[in-house]
Amino acid sequence: MATTTYQPSPQAGDHAADVKAEETSGVLERILADPGLSLRERLWSGTQCELRLLFSLAVPAVIVYMINYVMSMSTQMFAGHLGNRELAAASLGNTGIQIFAYGLMLGMGSAVETLCGQAFGAGRYDMLGVYLQRAAVLLTLTGLLLTLIYVFSYPILIFLGEPREIASMAAVFVYGLIPQIFAYAINFPIQKYMQAQSIVAPSAYISAAALVVHLAMSWAVIFKLGLGLLGSSLVLSISWWIIVVGQFVYIVKSERCRRTWRGFSVQAFTGLVGFFKLSAASAVMLCLESWYFQMLVLLAGLLDNPELALASLSICMTINGWVFMISVGLNAAVSVRVSNELGAGNPKSAAFSVTIVTIISFIISIVAAILVLVSRDVLSYAFTGGERVAAAVSDLCPLLALTLLLNGIQPVLSGVAVGCGWQATVAYINVGCYYIVGIPLGSLLGFHFNLGAKGIWGGMIGGTVMQTLILMWITFRTDWNKEVEEARRRLNKWQDQGPTEPLLK
Structure with a gap:
């Protein structure tokens, strides 16, 4: 079995769950490289x-992403x-503006995923907490800039040609989602930090509790207090902060994180320029x-009947998001x-994992x-009672089904890219x-x-097919084998003040 020259920090403690996971990983590499077993036996x-390894990670991760998505979806529901116009407005605000911040923050957090994952596999535990804090500082600064987009969302949407009333x-x-920006800034680094250590189940419990609170608050705000769209989005922001606080408390108090969390460090404020370069490639x-x-969604808002197009596409995108959360969990x-x-220096295990998770x-x-x-024919009635919207959704379902098939492969391959550090290469492809x-x-x-919404969506599916x-x-x-050497080189080059050269290809 291939080995690594890295040794755990002398201050690092032992934890039975982590050791078990690391030993199991070594067993897989020995099985795949054992010449005494036939090909069938090795497979x-x-x-x-x-x-066993995959589902211990994927099942809790899917639950976490699904619950987080349900919170956003329930807000739209x-x-x-409240009405088709409110649904179209929430869809435009959530998908047209909020997803901009989500994509940027999640993308920048992907650098933490690469570095923490490879550092943990190599036994460089002491750096995971520093990576987490650097990313949180950097994403918070980015959040300050994103706030301007939220504040000026109305003129931005008008400039893009959206109907004035919607x-x-x-x-x-969108105004109620401003606090959510800074929840993203802390949540995504924490999420990647914990996932790199195969700590996923606690996040599922925390997210489940937050969902219960979210549904109760949303019902009260919409139907009892009558606060409308602003109230519903504020509740969504509060729910995300509940998740952030819960996960941070777990990190500070849990024995499982004592090897990687050493408390707050001034190193979080050093090497930010180098870390920004890594994050920028991931974000792009x-x-x-x-x-x-x-x-x-933005293009659909320019069609002749934007309210119907936005409502039907919103429902299809929401359903797509449900299934996509499963792929995102497998991606993680x-x-x-x-x-x-x-x-850890296990090339055969890395390749084998890619094959299994894709299947x-x-x-x-x-x-x-x-x-x-x-x-x-009945999918839309969970969101709205309009028959015209139901017919439009039914007409779009073949494209939705094709998109779901592509989502069975594309997100997994993107996860491979993050694990290997190929973000910059994939950015050019995208x-x-x-x-x-x-x-x-x-x-x-x-x-x-x-061809309307069908034509827009169909053409964009062509781009997804090419990328996949x-x-x-x-x-x-x-x-x-070369990727193992690349990972070893990255970790050797990374110093406390940041990388001396770009680490992502």
């Missing part, structure tokens, strides 16, 4: 071992029961992905698995696509596939050929 034993209502909704990669479908799991294995994710997406097609091919093609079909095929080709051709 069968390796699959059993990997599935409450708004939808834009005005969407701006009110993930922002280009999250903004891609944001453009779908494979990112942790790949980064940990590369940091599992694709099977789930096939089942989800079939369910969408079977129930296409620019070409999404913004040079997908959006122009969707605009051509939607406006020039008068390219990522599959890159992953298939990867030399995993």
Whole structure:
């Protein structure tokens, strides 16, 4: 089995759960490299071992992402029961403005995922807490700039050509999401820090408790206090802060984090320029992905019947988001698995994990696509009672099913990219596939050929297909032994003051 020259910090304590995970990882590498086993035996034993590791990460991660998404979705559902116009406004504010901040913050937090994952696999435990704090400082500063976009959301939406009445209502909704920006700034670094150590279940419990509080507060604010769109978005912001506080308390109090959390450090304020370079590459990669479908909603707002188009697309995007959260959970799991294995010097385990998680994710997406097609005529009634919206949603369901199939592969491959540190490379791919091919093609079909929302979405699916095929080709051709050496080089180059050269390819 390949080994690493890194040793745990002499101050680091031992924790049974962490040691068990590390030993299990070593077992997988030995199984896959054992010449005494036949190929069939290696595959069968390796699959059993990997599935145990994968599902211990993926199931809690899926629960966390699903619960977080349910909070946002339930906010839109409450708004939808106020009326179709309120649903369209909440959709435009949430998907047209809020997703901008979400994509940027999540993308910048992805640098923490790469570095923490590889450092943990290599036994460099003392640096994980520093990475967490540096990212939190950097994302908070970014949040201050993003606040300006929220404050001026109404003129921005008008400039983009959205109807004035819907834009005005969407701006009110967005104002209540300003505190959520800074919850993102703390939550995403914490989330990646914990995931790198395979600590996922506590976040699921905390998120579940926050969801219960969120639903109760939303019901009271909408139906009892009558605070409308602003009240619903403020409740969403408060719920995110409940999650942040709960996770931070866990980090400070838990024995599982004592190797990696040494308290607040002044090092958090050093090396920010170098850390920003890492975060920027990660942000560009993930922002280009999250903004891609944001453009779908913004373009739909320019159609002849924007209220109907926005309402139907909002429902389809929400359903897509449900299933996408499963893929995002698997994305997080494979990112942790790949980064940990590369940091530990286990190339065969890293490659095998990629194969297993891709197969599992694709099977789930096939089942989800079939369910969408079977129930296409009744899906919209969970959000609104309008028959016109129900018909529009039913008409879009074939495209939704195709999108779900693509989501069974693409997010997993993006997780592999994060685990390996390929963010900058994938960013270039995303620019070409999404913004040079997908959006122009969707605009051509939607406006020039008068295909409406179906044309816009169909053209943009073409860009996603191209991106997925390219990522599959890159992953298939990867030399995993070389990636182990790249991970070792990154960790050797990283000093307390920051990297001396770019660490992400």
